[in-house]
Amino acid sequence: MNVPIRKFDAVIVGAGGAGLRAAIQLSEAGYKTAVLTKVFPTRSHTVAAQGGVAASLGNSEEDHWHWHMYDTVKGSDWLGDQDAIEFMCRKANEVVVELEHYGMPFDRLDNGKIYQRPFGGHMSNFGEKPVRRSCAAADRTGHAMLHAMYQRNVKVNTQFFVEWQALDLIRDAEGDVLGVTAMEMETGEIVMFHAKATIFATGGAGRIYYSSTNAFINTGDGLGMAARAGIPLEDMEFWQFHPTGVAGAGVLITEGVRGEGGILRNSSGERFMERYAPNAKDLASRDVVSRAMVTEINEGRGCGPNKDYVLLDITHLPPETIMKRLPGIHEIALQFAGVDALKEPIPVVPTCHYQMGGIPTNYHGQVVLGADSTPVPGFYAAGECACASVHGANRLGTNSLLDLLVFGKSAGESAVNDLRDSGRHHKPLPQAEIDNSVARVERLNSQKDGADVHETRLAMQRVMQKHAGVFRFNDLLKEGVQKIFAVADDVARTGIKDKSKVFNTARIEALELDNLVEVAKSTMVSAEARKESRGAHVRDDAHDTAETPNGRDDKNWLKHSLWHRDGNRLDYKPVHMKPLSVESIELKKRAY
């Protein structure tokens, strides 16, 4: 098949926070770079991040990157790699200050420095008491950040391909990555983007669940492409359920609400978090708060006619604080819960929010394979699609925006170094791989009696919601594996009625479902296999004992899962317990 080829030094897939940050490195270094994005950059889902970005600037009180590192390792339930976590926490001040220099409109303290607020799991002095570490622009931090980085890219003349859907990762026989195939939505034309360096920054896949804070576009495109090209997916059993999604609508209410003093209450008005986390209370780690909420609801203390949500109360806060620090939340509560948060509490439920796992990388942003983490030549990943792993089994709030800044920059720097030093050139393209990619699109035009895309996606979302939720059960997981593979059979034969070449969104949704289902399979299979509770992955049959604190079995399960699409196979690799410069943070029972 005759597919036009365009050559670039680097191709970046995705123009959210991580992709834009990587693009700044490459454009400033003068490399010919194509940034492919299926939506206009400022429509990427980084835009919806609210509460802030973590950095131990210490603008309001004493803080230290080492404390931040401790909190992140503890938050990860020790599954995070301590070298990568030290790297991220030490880099935080630098990347946040850079962002300020790009023009990011952070809120300010009276002394003119960046405003910081408390956030869940962020403590001073190795877990003592909450610390103000989250750098915020009201409750619109992601929006302000994404726009500031897009603006910086306009300044440095980055070349964007807007509304191009990436299709497949192209690797040659030696396993080197040579770029991607992609489709221009407006015309339906498929082009091979031939690159010496390929960076994935495609975001998460929260749309595998029925109820999610994620945007429609969060369909795990990078993960699907990587999995089909033989790259394993790491730690996919770990999904964060954010405690405060608007009940019914799923829209996010930032943890910053609790950072500013908001309180969770059950049907009797009790501040129940005092029972689950006596020290941190409402500012415990997200997995802990979500489980507490589900327990309250399961034990009959939920609110509303069906007793199926709890209440987030800020009515005791001064209205000025709410309107100054949480104006977007006031707006969201009005729009999606129909309540005036100044006067009434907001109905909330734990809602799928963030994927801790992803494409395995090291802290340089290089994609790595195998137990010894060998880099894949020419391939980098950053942000939610990647697993460095800094979030381990549970991410702390505000560490995602930090992750995308630090590792977006790292991935960009690694690509720049490799382009400059390692003599990378445009290797010959494997035509058969390109043909396979085109054939995947062509199938949608010729499929007879195809499965309906909308119905199949819904079936997948319902299976994930029921079988891999906040609490997990052996029987449900086993059954879930069967069911998700049955859904995958339907995904392989989806059909669309719309055959138009012009901006065919039915085709895009079918292609996105190809990616989603890989993420769903990897999640269910990895979750079924992990016979312990750790962070966001909690099984009812993993018991709290002296050897297994909170059901965490370090003897057998202190390791990263790697799911391989071919053969639906799992293997494991060790957690990096050794940081770069400080002592290892030793295993202990997690309590807040």
Next chain:
Amino acid sequence: MTTRTVNFKIYRYDPDQDAKPYLQDISVECDPTDKKLLDVLVKLKAKDDSLSFRRSCREGVCGSDAMNINGKNGLACLTDLSSFVEGKPIVLRPLPGLPVIRDLIVDMTQFFKQYHSIKPYLINNDPPPERERLQSPEDREELNGLYECILCACCTTACPSFWWNPDKFVGPAGLLNAYRFIADTRDQATSERLDDLEDPYRLFRCHTIMNCVDVCPKNLNPTKAIGKIKDMMVKRAV
């Protein structure tokens, strides 16, 4: 559960199939969980996968699903179903003033060209300090009502001056963003920015019709920002 039928007239055009655009009569059963216009559009698309529109965040921050709803620009995801008069068909058209690619999807090239023309980035040529540049809370407050723009184009495509001169008039979104940088105490290019806008078309085609203020889904006020730029020009002239 009580359902109700909602009727639509939707602008349809697929250049691959249709000789010319037409308004399609279509109806859909809605249940009480369908709160927003976007919820219903997603339902319609499940019935007819050829119906084409942009959407992403579904919470009013990404700016994808701007369209013309019963004659007024807005975001489908922030438009309450309950705001429509029952029984009357809801008329959906693409944003006016921009070329239509397909159905409710417009070509936004001209809109972004104008946005890019105002140099939408901080200009500060001092060597960057080691820490953040300082800004007082009062100075930072000047950016409120400006930095929240989501580039949905509701305002610019509601502006008759933009309809007439889309290639020459920056339009309300672009001008709001121009003032966002003029108002930023960290930016050093104020006079260069004012020079660039001192032009019969780029700024002065704004005749304070105020459609922009009327339609902005984020309740921003481009006319006020434009007024402030005009004030600054007058002040520096005397």
